[in-house]
Amino acid sequence: MTARIERPLSPHLQTYRWTLTMALSIVHRATGIALYFGTLLLAWWLIAAASGPTAYAHVQAFTGSIIGRLIVFGYTWSLLHHLLSGLRHFVWDLGYGFKQSEREGLTWAALIGGISLTVLVWIVAYTIGGGR
């Protein structure tokens, strides 16, 4: 059917020296995949709220457990990190921030900002509700 043309291939991951932006590029994708499956939690929670007290109590029992808390904490971080890391991509999409210092700065900002915001949201959550 078709004759394949032998094009040059880009070298695979392991031949590169690890850089911050490369590591965070992988983290961006990983958090995206985590959020993909984490959305099931959001859907489950909404469906339970629409179903009734028993179903909702199940969700609360899960999100209140140690594993549940860890998962929701991980989900919060993934969401906020992916958001800030995504904003970094917007800066690049618009054609700015490509100098070494700028791209590293943006990447550090996304990393530190994501962690700080997650902790902040959880402090607020514990102050308000505690129940989760």
Place this chain on the structure above:
Amino acid sequence: MSAPNSPSMRTPLARVRNLGASHSGTKDFWRQRLTAVAMTLLIVPVIVIVLMLLGRNQAGAAQILGSMPIAIVLLLFIIASCWHMKIGMQVVIEDYVHSEKVKLASVMANNFFCIAVALASIYAILKLSSGV
């Protein structure tokens, strides 16, 4: 790529130039960014809504989730996020799944997953809003 005696006079470049190898041009690229901007705008209200629900039982949660502005914010967020994650996961699949059949099946499963999560969540919110 065409065989040497192919009847078509189009060059390989011309073949990919219009809508490209994806056959859908830059639609996904644009929509990925459109939904990203939407979620960036919606993230603060969404976090506030989730925090408002902490520590409440099903009746309290259902009452808040059923109010119109909150339902609309959540609906917008769910539509944007499910669309965003459908495109994102398809990119991941296209990057790593090389067998054409497995790739088609995965892309299809991805569509089913995202549409199911979106519709289930939308249904739950509408049910909460209508109060049945």
